[in-house]
Amino acid sequence: MEEALKALLNELKIKIIDTLNFEDVTPDEIGENDQLVGGELGMDSIDILELVMMIDKDYGIKIDNKELGEKVFVNLTSLATFIFENSQNTSN
Numbered sequence: 001m002e003e004a005l006k007a008l009l010n011e012l013k014i015k016i017i018d019t020l021n022f023e024d025v026t027p028d029e030i031g032e033n034d035q036l037v038g039g040e041l042g043m044d045s046i047d048i049l050e051l052v053m054m055i056d057k058d059y060g061i062k063i064d065n066k067e068l069g070e071k072v073f074v075n076l077t078s079l080a081t082f083i084f085e086n087s088q089n090t091s092n
Contacts, residue, residue: 009080016076019054020047032076048073061086 013027025041037043051073052063061083063069072082 005080005084008084009076012076012080012083015054015058016041016051019050030076032080034075036073036075036079055083059083059087 009032010027013030016022016030017025017027020043022041030041034040037045037048048069052069055061055063063072063082072079
């Protein structure tokens, strides 16, 4: 389980960079516990909306209310854990 979560974290770093067109950011610069919204990456609500759409498209997981979004987008670890747990439920 831990290996799959680590792989998902690395995958998400790349997807965040691609989705949000972060040209000067490398995956190594995105900390797993760094604050996503308003953190060093400068993500705002529009960026989060783009990530919500990417997660729906790529993982088939909907984040469809603000309260859930606030919990999920705390940091990369919370996002990866949410996707990991919910993709496990949908694939079984």
